[in-house]
Amino acid sequence: MSSTGTVPAVCRHFGICGGCTEQDVPEQIYHAAKRERLIEALARAGFADAPVAEMIAIPMGTRRRVDFALLRQGGAVRLGLHAAKSRDVVDIAECPLALPAIAALIAPLRELVAKLSGFRKSGSVLINALDHGLDVSLALDGAASAADRSWLIAFARDHALLRISLGDEPVLVLREPTLDLGGLTVIPPPGGFLQPTVAGEAAIRAAVVAGLPGKLTRKSWIVELYAGVGTLTGALAGHARVHAVEGNKAACAALEAGVRQDGLAGRITVEARDLARRPVTVKELAGAACVVLDPPFDGAGSQIGAILESKVPRAIYVSCNPDVLAREAKLLRQAGYRVVAAAPIDQFPASAHLESVVVFGK
Numbered sequence: 615m616s617s618t619g620t621v622p623a624v625c626r627h628f629g630i631c632g633g634c635t636e637q638d639v640p641e642q643i644y645h646a647a648k649r650e651r652l653i654e655a656l657a658r659a660g661f662a663d664a665p666v667a668e669m670i671a672i673p674m675g676t677r678r679r680v681d682f683a684l685l686r687q688g689g690a691v692r693l694g695l696h697a698a699k700s701r702d703v704v705d706i707a708e709c710p711l712a713l714p715a716i717a718a719l720i721a722p723l724r725e726l727v728a729k730l731s732g733f734r735k736s737g738s739v740l741i742n743a744l745d746h747g748l749d750v751s752l753a754l755d756g757a758a759s760a761a762d763r764s765w766l767i768a769f770a771r772d773h774a775l776l777r778i779s780l781g782d783e784p785v786l787v788l789r790e791p792t793l794d795l796g797g798l799t800v801i802p803p804p805g806g807f808l809q810p811t812v813a814g815e816a817a818i819r820a821a822v823v824a825g826l827p828g829k830l831t832r833k834s835w836i837v838e839l840y841a842g843v844g845t846l847t848g849a850l851a852g853h854a855r856v857h858a859v860e861g862n863k864a865a866c867a868a869l870e871a872g873v874r875q876d877g878l879a880g881r882i883t884v885e886a887r888d889l890a891r892r893p894v895t896v897k898e899l900a901g902a903a904c905v906v907l908d909p910p911f912d913g914a915g916s917q918i919g920a921i922l923e924s925k926v927p928r929a930i931y932v933s934c935n936p937d938v939l940a941r942e943a944k945l946l947r948q949a950g951y952r953v954v955a956a957a958p959i960d961q962f963p964a965s966a967h968l969e970s971v972v973v974f975g976k
């Protein structure tokens with residue numbers, strides 16, 4: 615999207631920080647250009663007249679997952695996002711994209727990591743806002759000392775965090791870090807993947823549920839691929855039985871525990887599986903009413919083949935990469951699918967990134 619520079623950017627770091635490259639584009643032009651990216655991706659796949667809905671807008675100040683980079687340079691610590699197309703860390707004083715509670719931690723976190731002997735030169739700090747507060751996980755490039763752990767504990771108490779962790783190891787849990795995923799409550803692993811905004815997540819969920827086949831019965835079942843911690847799983851289970859497949863073991867364990875805790879074991883089965891190395895097969899897909907897939911940025915790759923060969927009448931594709939979507943949608947068209955609905959969602963406000971949900975039917 616080309617910047618027109620006709621509205622003032624809201625952040626003082628605009629133009630340097632690589633996070634929000636489109637802040638100065640007037641809203642209407644920005645939303646139209648993003649929707650156009652989905653129209654264009656589907657046209658490239660051979661769906662020239664795909665029914666693409668209006669853009670679902672997400673406001674600034676709502677991002678609930680932020681991964682800040684850390685760099686120690688001389689005596690100072692830089693904390694922020696990378697500069698555009700660079701490994702340089704832009705030291706930030708504000709982040710209007712993030713939830714205010716996350717932005718308020720920027721300065722205190724910088725002070726905290728400066729004191730840590732386990733932080734030598736580079737690292738990162740991932741903040742997830744969950745139902746009742748913030749979950750913070752630090753990745754450092756050295757071994758944390760006992761004193762470092764004491765600093766982390768004091769920081770978590772001072773800022774009333776839910777949990778503070780070193781990588782995936784919790785150092786202190788002050789309150790159960792729960793997350794309501796619309797029909798299922800889970801405790802995500804430290805730093806685990808979450809959709810970046812709550813409103814965007816709800817929009818994805820609504821578009822996926824709206825795309826389900828009309829004639830589902832209690833006995834129908836859905837195969838959900840790349841399920842994460844279950845962002846869509848609980849909502850899907852309200853309509854059919856779900857077999858949820860995910861490659862990250864910690865995410866699977868979180869989802870499985872949530873399913874048991876919420877008494878959904880009769881509706882949802884969970885499988886830890888690397889879909890790149892061991893895709894779900896045509897045989898395993900046989901009889902499913904629908905396959906829902908939400909692959910990582912580089913797409914479903916080798917998993918697509920079995921979907922193409924299967925007789926699954928409906929495939930709902932959640933995408934964060936329009937170029938890969940174009941490639942994989944073309945294969946779906948060649949296998950006899952048409953586009954039933956397509957929804958662009960501004961899950962990454964003020965950036966060129968686009969999230970979309972495309973419903974394919976045979």
Ligand SMILES: C[S@@+](CC[C@H](N)C(=O)[O-])C[C@H]1O[C@@H](n2cnc3c(N)ncnc32)[C@H](O)[C@@H]1O
Nearest residue numbers: 840841842845860861862888889890908909910
């Ligand atoms: C875009 S996220 C979507 C997660 C979930 N549907 C959500 O909305 O939160 C992609 C998911 O794919 C998983 N993943 C990546 N590569 C995978 C693979 N080879 N096999 C299985 N899962 C994989 C990631 O762990 C991540 O949970």
